Amino acid sequence: AQSVTQLDSQVPVFEEAPVELRCNYSSSVSVYLFWYVQYPNQGLQLLLKYLSGSTLVESINGFEAEFNKSQTSFHLRKPSVHISDTAEYFCAVSEYRGGSEKLVFGKGTKLTVNP
């Protein structure tokens, strides 16, 4: 069964600093990888996902993540964060097994951007 490890539960940074949120996964088959974001008092929403092709995927608000198969990682990065990026970020993995599309989530990383 697949699993997801988010190595940092909390990441505090200053505004305009770069940030990396780490995610490692384990699976015995090919996977799809996702980052979801949860703003305070809201549900989760998709930030970006890797399905196939280019290993670097980007979101519309400046985040990017790189799929590294040999390292089984999918780290999320942003070169310069804003106060509005304060949120909890969840890495998730999905295996395709006979039509099943369950997501397994990591425990989340709370990103706090300070002025």
Place this chain on the structure above:
Amino acid sequence: DAEITQSPRHKITETGRQVTLACHQTWNHNNMFWYRQDLGHGLRLIHYSYGVQDTNKGEVSDGYSVSRSNTEDLPLTLESAASSQTSVYFCASSEWASGASDTQYFGPGTRLTVL
């Protein structure tokens, strides 16, 4: 606009009572999911459904049940509420288009407190 709603948004109940949390989506999605979110655990899958009359157990299904009588609704029932079921509950849906790569769309959540 299509959306996914949950009701109630907040609920306080007593140990031993039966509680039903509603989830309604207007995306016309085949797949629906229930998760619980607890500090230190991230999101864990309770039950899921791939279509009308289909239900499946997730990782933490004990004490919960669901039924799917139409495409739009997947109510979650706690048969006899326990304090361990105090949590934030999220419903999600996805289209059965490309299997494991489908984006899940989340509702705003229901905060349940069991006293």
